[in-house]
Amino acid sequence: DGGITQSPKYLFRKEGQNVTLSCEQNLNHDAMYWYRQDPGQGLRLIYYSQIVNDFQKGDIAEGYSVSREKKESFPLTVTSAQKNPTAFYLCASALTGGGKTQYFGPGTRLLVL
């Protein structure tokens, strides 16, 4: 079955630690996205990539980093510079072009110890 997988489902971060969230898709989509979800604030765009080896900052990129070495994979690293990382993180992918649907993974919940 085609789809988007995110791992782990839950992730715990210690003070000063970098953690990496995985996102993989087998939909053959060129574009991939990372969003952060906080209660009552909807989803906010962290980073996006429209093609391998290229990515752009979204609205809240500070404290995060990404890579796009393969079409299928778009991992997100939450660095120690992100002072309030507790949130639900959602990855999405889409075909490029106007009006294309973004398909979402099941999400990773990040908690700080």
Added chain:
Amino acid sequence: AQSVTQLGSHVSVSEGALVLLRCNYSSSVPPYLFWYVQYPNQGLQLLLKYTSAATLVKGINGFEAEFKKSETSFHLTKPSAHMRDAAEYFCAVSKNQGAQKLVFGQGTRLTINP
């Protein structure tokens, strides 16, 4: 800049009653508009989208939405609510040019009363 406003962070209706979730958008260019649904601790699932074809859009699970340019609205409706409709609903907008970045509203939590 684009923005989305969802009126009402919580909406409660009785089972069998009409569901109306409101969404107003702001966009400097013709928009694409989306409604997504999220069940607890899950990702988002597309309900329906408007991409400049018919202004009345039908989606999954009996939902529909009407694009009204004059009112900059894209309200979501369902004639008769079911218990399984209880979830959080998000309206989103993207431009019809450039990178397809979605801008989301803050969400509306729908509760269905028996």
